[in-house]
Amino acid sequence: MAWKRPLVLLLSLCAIPAALLAQQAPSPIPGTSLDRQRTALAQAKAQAEEARKRSEALEARARATNAAADKTRDQIAALAARIQQSEADLRAGQARIAIIADMQRTQARKLAERRQPIVRLTAALQQIARRAPLLALVEPGSVSDAVHRRIVLAQVMPVVMANTRGLQSEIARSAALRESAEAAAGALARTRDGLAAQQKTLATLEQRQRLASRTLRDSAGLEVERALAMGEEARDIGELMEKIEDAATVRDALLTLPGPTLRPARPGSAPPPSDRPAPAAADAAALPYRLPAVGEVVTGFGEASESGVRARGLTIATAPAATVVAPARGRIAFAGPFRGYGRIVIIDHGGGWTTLVAGLDRLSAQVGETVRPGDPLGATGQRDPHLTVELRRQERPVDIAALLR
Template sequence: MFGLSAAAIVSALLAGSTPDAVLGPPPARETADLRGALEAAELAAAEARRRQAELENRAEQASSSGERLHARIAALAAELQQGEAQALFAAAQLARVERRIAGLENTLAAEQAPVAGLIAGLQQLARRPAVLTLLQPGGLDDAVHLRIMLAHAAPVVEQRTRRLRQQLREQQELQAARRRAMADLRLRNEAIARLQAALGSALQQQRALAAEARQAAFREEGAAQELARQARDIGELVARADAQAALAARLAALPGPVLRPQAGIAAAPAIPVVAATTAGPDAPRPGAYVLAAVGEVVAGFGEIGPDGVPRSGLALRTRPDALVLAPASGRVAFAGPFRGHGAIVIIDHGDGRTSLLTGLGPLDVRAGQSVAAGDPVGRAAGQSMPLGIELRQGGRPVDPLAAAAAGRRVSPR
């Protein structure tokens, strides 16, 4: 009979009452991962802000239009990286709020189910004439039993109602936080788009000023492409670039006339940037190393890869089209596509140091071009292909993160 059904609902309500059945904190691992992402984004943004202020100061002190343009490009690149780091931070904040909302909605559904069942049962019972209840066998006993259970259930219902009101208020606050986080992320992305346009315009101006050096660039790029055709894999390509740089250094040290080197090994004269980095106390220290992009490390230096071999560099997951910078000053030994690695850039830093950047899309440099630390070299290909960063000294791998943290000349492991 229906009285027993309503009693069963009340019993279930009493048995399932748990005063602490509210939304708990997120799992420890999830909290640690999110905290790590936020801290990494904050550190990247702080470093980019420092570099941007330094470069803007250098731009103001530049004496020629070419120097000012080059310093302006470097400052825009630093500002863009700062914006990308802030966008990563905003995305992490939004993800945290979304997870809290999802957890709260699940808790609300679990809390509301027994109360909703009890209310529905009591409404049906209230619509039933009392005479029918008294005339049914056992109806009076059931009614007395139900009244006693409802008296005990009243405090539980009141407690659950208070808890539901609290959770509904929290849900409203979280939804407001989600709207704020989404608006913040939208503003960050709009700022990134504006900076990308400004940087692209400045790079076009620089390329226009460097038009007279393009012929030499084509010769240099042709020699680099010949290296790519001769190399069987990317490791051999880096080794060939190292050998080419070493040969050029030895030839430059020889007195008197220099014999023409062999084809495929010779390097055309390097194309200078339109304006060299301004010297002075604010200039980067010789050999200073900066991380090429903002992103999440998905494979660390020295980690054992699927092939059982320790990794010789880093792999970063970046924003699509993220800006990639030259980690240190030097000369571009190779810039172009390479099978299985997207577009790649090899930079010879001198003193036996070489950087390899893989997983790039559009490039802003070409072989033979001189770059300073922090100059844009291109854009990341996207999330489908991580950005690879390798640093070698004397042919031996060096941890790029340690080199960037040290901010000074590095030594091989």
């Protein structure tokens, strides 16, 4: 009969396996919400765009450089920026997957709600359909009942078909979300593969640079020993920072001392100008700053911990083995392990400015090395990586957010 065709379609729609619904509704990710993931997605996309612009500028500078050492250094910095772009893309991909998963859970609930009344109606229609036509001829009143059933079915079937079309639409949307999730997972896997290849290339370039700078490393041996001695003598990270800042102050003072005055070529003429560089400026405008790693800032400057101690810097949750770069130009004053902080790097920017970067697992920076913004310092660890960044001026903590460029 004609009225049985929509009934068969309705029965097939209601027979969707529960396993399919479960597949479309992944279990919630602990500690996540849709708003938070959307914020993370926007931040990651902004970080990726910023890293892309940095890498393009560094690549252009590398192409314009003739000196082999400078070209290699620019290439390394450009690759580090590309890696940070990939890390931001990876974070964006993870946020995108979490958003789709949340939409799938919502869609699964809607689908279940739409199915319930149709399931009940289908059960009633099945009871009607099971009555044998021959039995209706021998039962009293069966003919009139059959007529009434026909009238009821004629009124109900348009509503059933409308609900069926709505259910079909919800099923199609669920399938589209499942396809989006699979595409996002594939893109995430490709980003991971590309990131691993970039990290391998960076390690090769850094090894080549270390071999080329062996002379610098040998000449910095005494300074390395002095820095390690300060690290062993310091009772805590604050005392180590103070020792390094005091040493930097002495060095800056020595740099400002006038050199020997050369005799003028003729009596009464002015002495030749000095080639000694001017001391580093101490104002904030002269210190363009950037965050050393891609990730989510989980602790801000001045935030109180559970024990009531206020943060003197920022803490960033990064991806495993995230690349860490110099936040500003300076000189590596300390690079090595420090108890309770993993491996740390302290950068002397001159003019009383210093930066502490703590929580690294691998170091590529060397004591005595001059770094520019974006030069690699090392990488974070694999398990629950968190990077702490503190900026100081004259031994006082400074809010990094005011200097970010």
